[in-house]
Amino acid sequence: MHPEPRPSIALQDLRNRIHQLEIGGRRTVRVLPFGISEVDGRLPGGGLALGAVHEVAEGGDLGVIHAAAATLFAAGILARMTGPVLWCLRASDLYAPALCQVGLDPNRVIYAEAPDEKTLPLLVEEGLRHRGLTAVVGELAKLPMVASRRMQIAAEHSGVTAIILRRWRSPAAASAEIGQPTAAVTRWRVSALPSSPLPAPGIGRRRWRxxxxxxxxxxAGEWDIEGCDEEGRLGLPAHLADGSASRQGTLIEGTARAVGLRFGT
Structure with a gap:
């Protein structure tokens, strides 16, 4: 009787991956609550799943104001974690003091600037394999299904969380990509709104949709909430917290201020 042939390395690796996918739904998932019951109640486990891939995109008309809001939303999530963060990007326009405003210490952030768009997903995937990191951010215009699946598998193995910050070059590019399926566990869209009103002249706390x-x-759900504070925490606007219907506010955070939060102008 001849012994049963041993499977090839490639075949065994494929079997291991299938097994991990099969048990993925039964594994214990750690979560990071937002601290707002209206939001956490929509998420499995009562918070954002850690060790998974999440997408964050700018809403409204594409522009730097909404891009700043999406970036700060992602940074606020990272601020409520501990440990180093790998931030993979193409353009060196990320303004470190803005991250600090929402609680993300720039000293925790390791920047990796990719030479082209094709290299970015590889940087993200490689970062997700390192358990010494808390999270990996990837600023991607395109997120193919195959690449997102590889990221999700890597995140599940290491426990490192991935936030894919979608940065489209044009409205046409956004229209072509926004409806494409990915393996991300959640997909968020963030838009800037008029800031919270103050009892005196001035600009109140930033507010987002x-x-x-x-x-x-x-x-799925949609909320008008106050943007991240200095600890990365979101808040309920006063008119929602006390049940009133007031929706007054100043111009969207002041265009110069919102642009500066992303690009340092």
Whole structure:
């Protein structure tokens, strides 16, 4: 009787990956709550799943104001974690003091600037394999399904969280990509709104419209909430907290201020 042939390395690796996918739904998932019941109640486990891939995109008309809001939303999530963050990007326009305003210490951030768009997903995937990192951010215009699946598998193995910050070059590019399926566990869209009103002249706390467009195992939703504070925490506007219907506010945070939060102008 001849012994049963041993499977090739490639075949065994494929079997291991299939097994990990099969048990993925049964594994214990750690979560990071937002601290707002209206949002956490829509998410499985009551918070953002860690060790998974999440997408964050700018909403409204594409522009630097909404791009700043999406970036700060992502940075606020990272601020409520501990440990180093790898931030993969193409353009060196990320303004470190803005990250500090929402609680993300720039000393925690390691920057990796890719030479081209094709290299960025590889940087993200490689970063997700290192358990010494807390999270990896990838500023991507395109997120193919195959690449997102590889990221999700890497995140599940290492426990490192991935935030894919979608940065489209034009409205046409956004229209072509926004409806494409990915393996991300959640997909968020963030738009800037008029800031919270103050009893005296001035600019109040930033305010965003946050949309949970897609959530695996959860329920989509949309909220008008106050942007991240110095600890990365979101808040309910006063008119929602006390039940009133006032929606007055100043111009969207002041265009110069919002642009400066992303690009340092």
């Amino acid at each position: 946050v949309e949970l467009v897609r959530c695996r195992g959860g329920v």
